[in-house]
Amino acid sequence: MINAEVNDKTHQLTGSETITYYNNAPESLKFLWLQLDQNLLADQSIMNQTNTGTVKDSIPAAFFTTATGVMVTDYKGGYAIKSVKDAAGKSLSYIINNTMMRIDLPSPLKTGEKFSFSIDWSYTEYDRQVYDGRGGYEFFPEDGNYVYTFAQWFPRMCVYDDYEGWQNKQFLGQGEFALTFGNYSVKITVPADHIVGATGTIQNAKTVLTKEQLERFEKAKKSFEAPVFIVTEKEAREKEKTKSDKKATWEFYAENVRDFAFATSRKFIWDAQAVKLGDKTPLAQSLYPKEANPLWERESTKAIRNALELYSERTFEYPYPVAYSIHSAHQGMEYPMICFNGERPKKDGSYSKQTLYDLVAVVIHEVGHNFFPMIVNSDERQWSWMDEGLNTFLEKETVRLRYPELFGTHGTPKGIAPFMKGEKNQMRPIMTSSDNVRPGEFGPNAYAKPSAALTILRETVMGPEIFDKAFKEYAQRWAFKHPAPADFFRSMEDASAVDLDWFWRGWFYTTDNVDVDMAEVKWFKLQSESVEPEKKKLKVKRGDLKSETTGAKGNANDFSDGPEQFSLINTPEYLQGEFKSRVDDNAIRQKLDGKNIYQIKFKNVGGLITPLVIEWTFKDGSKEIERIPAEVWRLNEDVITKVFIKDREVVNILLDPNFELADVEMRNNVFPKKTTPSKFDQFKSNN
Numbered sequence: 001m002i003n004a005e006v007n008d009k010t011h012q013l014t015g016s017e018t019i020t021y022y023n024n025a026p027e028s029l030k031f032l033w034l035q036l037d038q039n040l041l042a043d044q045s046i047m048n049q050t051n052t053g054t055v056k057d058s059i060p061a062a063f064f065t066t067a068t069g070v071m072v073t074d075y076k077g078g079y080a081i082k083s084v085k086d087a088a089g090k091s092l093s094y095i096i097n098n099t100m101m102r103i104d105l106p107s108p109l110k111t112g113e114k115f116s117f118s119i120d121w122s123y124t125e126y127d128r129q130v131y132d133g134r135g136g137y138e139f140f141p142e143d144g145n146y147v148y149t150f151a152q153w154f155p156r157m158c159v160y161d162d163y164e165g166w167q168n169k170q171f172l173g174q175g176e177f178a179l180t181f182g183n184y185s186v187k188i189t190v191p192a193d194h195i196v197g198a199t200g201t202i203q204n205a206k207t208v209l210t211k212e213q214l215e216r217f218e219k220a221k222k223s224f225e226a227p228v229f230i231v232t233e234k235e236a237r238e239k240e241k242t243k244s245d246k247k248a249t250w251e252f253y254a255e256n257v258r259d260f261a262f263a264t265s266r267k268f269i270w271d272a273q274a275v276k277l278g279d280k281t282p283l284a285q286s287l288y289p290k291e292a293n294p295l296w297e298r299e300s301t302k303a304i305r306n307a308l309e310l311y312s313e314r315t316f317e318y319p320y321p322v323a324y325s326i327h328s329a330h331q332g333m334e335y336p337m338i339c340f341n342g343e344r345p346k347k348d349g350s351y352s353k354q355t356l357y358d359l360v361a362v363v364i365h366e367v368g369h370n371f372f373p374m375i376v377n378s379d380e381r382q383w384s385w386m387d388e389g390l391n392t393f394l395e396k397e398t399v400r401l402r403y404p405e406l407f408g409t410h411g412t413p414k415g416i417a418p419f420m421k422g423e424k425n426q427m428r429p430i431m432t433s434s435d436n437v438r439p440g441e442f443g444p445n446a447y448a449k450p451s452a453a454l455t456i457l458r459e460t461v462m463g464p465e466i467f468d469k470a471f472k473e474y475a476q477r478w479a480f481k482h483p484a485p486a487d488f489f490r491s492m493e494d495a496s497a498v499d500l501d502w503f504w505r506g507w508f509y510t511t512d513n514v515d516v517d518m519a520e521v522k523w524f525k526l527q528s529e530s531v532e533p534e535k536k537k538l539k540v541k542r543g544d545l546k547s548e549t550t551g552a553k554g555n556a557n558d559f560s561d562g563p564e565q566f567s568l569i570n571t572p573e574y575l576q577g578e579f580k581s582r583v584d585d586n587a588i589r590q591k592l593d594g595k596n597i598y599q600i601k602f603k604n605v606g607g608l609i610t611p612l613v614i615e616w617t618f619k620d621g622s623k624e625i626e627r628i629p630a631e632v633w634r635l636n637e638d639v640i641t642k643v644f645i646k647d648r649e650v651v652n653i654l655l656d657p658n659f660e661l662a663d664v665e666m667r668n669n670v671f672p673k674k675t676t677p678s679k680f681d682q683f684k685s686n687n
């Protein structure tokens with residue numbers, strides 16, 4: 001239970017919260033840990049003390065904030081904790097260690113018992129233009145109004161679990177949150193002309209909405225085709241001109257959520273529509289200032305709907321009653337039932353295809369976070385990829401299926417290949433603690449690389465049908481629980497009968513890349529006219545006839561030398577063993593007669609084990625794609641040789657023709673080596 005009040009003049013947020021904590025652990029607890037995330041922006045915070053940077057010849061003034069760990073502005077962040085009391089009003093002893101607060105309990109809290117306590121606090125919200133962050137406010141000089149997005153705004157419980165006890169790793173800015181589930185009843189007091197959106201459903205719509213707004217709100221709950229405007233742009237523009245001195249208190253309730261966030265402004269336009277998901281009809285809602293139009297009124301709520309539908313199909317039905325998308329500049333941040341998204345059109349209202357994509361992608365992504373990590377509640381402080389990677393994968397799938405005209409390479413194998421080609425010794429594996437990934441590599445490491453890896457699993461290693469079933473199983477098994485990485489790895493194998501140990505090891509625990517070199521191609525034909533089946537002792541002479549006249553084979557770069565010929569001798573008696581019947585040597589000879597036999601040597605240069613996707617182009621111009629599972633490397637991870645039999649003569653062999661393996665070097669993927677296939681040209685020109 002929280003009561004909070006926003007001061008629109010000083011930007012101070014004052015709160016008073018009561019937490020009832022249930023000890024569901026098998027052991028008793030002597031103390032509780034809470035997270036004081038706002039202390040990240042306190043003087044001498046652990047982030048400022050440990051962020052590193054350099055001074056160059058000329059440096060943008062804005063860098064002297066949190067980016068370099070040197071803050072020279074007047075803003076004073078961090079919590080003022082006024083009191084920490086038990087249910088009887090007696091002060092509790094506590095200690096603050098940077099972004100964590102330990103509350104000592106009067107007596108150990110036994111298994112199954114609960115403990116109620118309250119905290120009174122305040123802090124001043126920051127200007128996100130100066131302090132890039134997940135919340136803050138945006139100021140609009142033209143009309144003198146603010147859009148507030150409040151995030152990590154109240155002291156929040158740490159997770160206590162059977163995996164590591166208290167998860168109280170300090171907040172350093174990059175590694176996000178580890179949070180426990182709870183029910184929230186929150187009253188937010190704001191200027192009376194504000195519109196508030198939050199985690200949860202509005203409990204007092206009749207009090208805070210006008211009669212007309214209330215009617216529109218009810219209508220939106222039954223509108224499945226298009227959004228209904230609860231506050232129009234015209235009405236919002238009108239409200240910008242005055243500033244109410246009155247206050248209004250909005251009440252929200254949310255059940256089984258890991259966090260609570262809210263946004264408030266008198267600038268908000270508000271549209272909403274219902275989304276049909278099985279027997280649930282969550283309300284998709286967007287709040288945005290006029291500066292976001294016309295892009296937002298066209299695309300935001302639609303993107304919420306697309307995300308909810310596709311994610312529900314691939315995981316579980318979205319269980320919450322509402323899903324908000326809020327606009328304020330330069331954001332992309334997620335909370336249960338609500339997210340904050342940037343991307344706005346130019347001043348004249350026009351926008352590029354890139355801006356359209358960026359908006360659609362960010363709304364899908366942040367709404368998608370409801371599934372990972374808001375419900376499948378992984379530890380973000382430790383493993384960013386567990387929510388960002390899985391979520392980027394489904395974001396990419398939603399864009400691919402719902403916005404094919406906007407679909408690009410983000411989160412795909414083709415998109416990640418240039419990153420994977422980088423210096424292996426300097427990169428860090430996906431399985432790296434969130435704050436230990438260099439900021440410049442955070443995007444690929446936590447988002448795009450795991451998404452590309454999952455795409456390879458779906459499209460190439462497992463196949464869509466098995467992958468989708470396994471992925472869904474993981475999501476359903478770990479919904480409203482705290483999965484660790486191995487829980488994901490195990491579930492994917494358990495539900496699919498695909499051995500993926502090699503895949504997790506290579507893609508998640510190393511910085512190796514996929515680079516297969518098609519090092520050698522040999523072409524053979526059976527020399528049928530020289531075979532004398534009756535001569536039982538005839539030995540095989542590999543490539544005997546042709547090689548004598550054309551010199552050493554195997555170093556050839558093309559097929560111009562023609563096939564090497566080889567002979568088939570009769571199966572020797574000792575190979576027949578104790579069987580009374582005999583192998584029909586002539587029948588085998590006849591099967592191979594006239595066939596083209598290709599022997600390919602594959603070298604694993606990049607280190608990652610990979611399936612092989614081979615495109616054969618025949619003399620008549622037709623093509624065939626052949627897929628070889630990764631188990632082909634099981635006896636030798638460095639080099640393998642494999643034989644293929646083709647009816648027709650081959651003129652070109654290409655590895656990874658559709659860029660589905662993330663092979664970082666396409667030049668060694670083709671035979672004949674001299675010519676360059678058109679797809680390689682495409683790949684080069686696209687990268």
Ligand SMILES: [Zn+2]
Binds near residue numbers: 365369388391
């Ligand atoms: Zn994300």
